[in-house]
Amino acid sequence: MKIAMVGSGYVGLVSGACFADFGHEVVCIDKDPGKIAKLKDGVMPIYEPGLAELVESNVKAGRLSFTTDLAEGMADAAAIFIAVGTPSRRGDGHADLTFVYQVAEEVGGNLKTPAVIVTKSTVPVGTGDEVERIVGEQGSGVDFAVVSNPEFLREGAAIGDFKRPDRIVIGADSDLGREVMREVYRPLFLNEAPILFTSRRSAELIKYAANAFLATKITFINEMADLCEKVGANVQDVSRGIGMDNRIGSKFLNAGPGYGGSCFPKDTLALLKTAEDYDSPTRIVEAVVKVNDHRKRAMGRKVIDALGGAENARGKRVALLGLTFKPNTDDMRDSPAIAIAQALVDAGVKVAAYDPEGMELAKPLMPDVEMMDDPYAAIEGADAIALVTEWDAFRALDLDRVKDIAASPVLVDLRNVYRADEMAAKGFTYTSIGRG
Known part of the structure; x- marks a missing residue:
């Protein structure tokens, strides 16, 4: 299966390299020509243990490539992942979805064959609905589905997390979305990795709820640490x-x-x-x-x-x-x-x-x-x-x-x-x- 990964930052690069290692044909796409040039030379834009070696081996095997041309990179791809940044929006703290929506518009304008568009970026509830609307407005008439597939990668252990996940969450509201995503993750399914199919909105919320809960555990034990210092525990x-x-x-x-x-x-x-x-x-x-x-x-x-x-x-x-x-x-x-x-x-x-x-x-x-x-x-x-x-x-x-x-x-x-x-x-x- 051909996969297009739009965004070659932390999530996109790790996910793309791992998908390629599963045997898929993966094209990582990024607008930053400097980043793509370095990736082609084997220079990683981030430090992640084992990533450089994983990228090198899959590039040599012909399963992983890099480009700045979105139309070329996504051509004939069965799954097009959106893995761009969603930083806090300056001034109000909302997630800035500018890059996500820009990619959705470009993907919609270049869609020539049926595909599943997958939001890998961390996005608020309802973002998939807007991505679907934006892609549909481009009027290509090509069948497509929008799916949410949040990532749960820990920096410093991302490759292991991707290949041996606690769970894979797929938010799909259509048969096309579920069918293609089953094929995308088939290598992990054979390894009995738990795959949870939910509605698209549920998947979007799962990511935020998981991170908020983990942040709560950290903050809780830190407050207990302060109490321990006071009481001698x-x-x-x-x-x-x-x-x-x-x-x-x-x-x-x-x-x-x-x-x-x-x-x-x-x-x-x-x-x-x-x-x-x-x-x-x-x-x-x-x-x-x-x-x-x-x-x-x-x-x-x-x-x-x-x-x-x-x-x-x-x-x-x-x-x-x-x-x-x-x-x-x-x-x-x-x-x-x-x-x-x-x-x-x-x-x-x-x-x-x-x-x-x-x-x-x-x-x-x-x-x-x-x-x-x-x-x-x-x-x-x-x-x-x-x-x-x-x-x-x-x-x-x-x-x-x-x-x-x-x-x-x-x-x-x-x-x-x-x-x-x-x-x-x-x-x-x-x-x-x-x-x-």
């Missing part, structure tokens, strides 16, 4: 104790500096706006958004407290270890590190930072932060070290070396990577999250 024990309950589950119950990334911040906000539009308030999600925004800045204050408080922090030096919102990605979108760094800079603190993959994207977001070549260069002369993102490179630091080169052996561990007793034995002043 250990949030890791609390997390294990509630996570062993099958009704709750252990995932997304790790206390930290708050959620960030490309999905949770914009999707929770978009869900709030959709709920407002339909006069159906989502008070829990509203609280989650407010608490998470507050937490990021509070983590900056936690580092300042480790320096002896605001009155003593000015002129001190802090090493930030980890800038991306999670490990194994270069994604800086809404990363807690941004708010933490800004809080430190506002307090007159000098900040040096290191991240294995995110520094190039971090530079314009943190103009007052000095980017260093390795973690020890950042730590040298630091009055405190803040571990913000739990990259593997930070899990086994040479603590003797750290103590020798830092101005003060002060570690603020915002991911609970280290053990308090071990750090005390090494002579560190150690602060963690929710371990009172």
